[in-house]
Amino acid sequence: MNYQAVDQKKEDFRKYLEKNGIIDALTKVLVGLYEEPEKPESPIEFIKQFLGGPGDVDVEALKHENEELKKRVEELQQRIDELTVLGVVEGIAGDAAGV
Numbered sequence: 001m002n003y004q005a006v007d008q009k010k011e012d013f014r015k016y017l018e019k020n021g022i023i024d025a026l027t028k029v030l031v032g033l034y035e036e037p038e039k040p041e042s043p044i045e046f047i048k049q050f051l052g053g054p055g056d057v058d059v060e061a062l063k064h065e066n067e068e069l070k071k072r073v074e075e076l077q078q079r080i081d082e083l084t085v086l087g088v089v090e091g092i093a094g095d096a097a098g099v
Contacts, residue, residue, distance in 0.1 A: 022058075025051060029046075029047050029050040029051055032046075032050060033046055033050075056092070
């Protein structure tokens with residue numbers, strides 16, 4: 001690989017990081033670490049907590065809730081379809097009676 005190809009690869013990677021908000025996120029976490037009055041014993045843990053989501057999330061419970069909600073959505077969609085058909089049928093019957 002020549003020098004220009006390496007520079008281009010670095011520039012493409014930098015643009016990728018910038019486009020996806022990585023540079024901003026890393027800057028914020030480093031500024032947060034810098035501004036901490038009492039520096040944490042483990043800067044890595046600080047960064048993990050800052051960048052990561054909540055650590056005590058029950059993934060299995062969320063998956064179960066998601067499945068239940070999907071079933072409920074399906075049931076409600078079927079009910080909407082039934083009511084739509086009834087509305088169309090009643091509309092046709094009402095039109096025929098009014099003619």
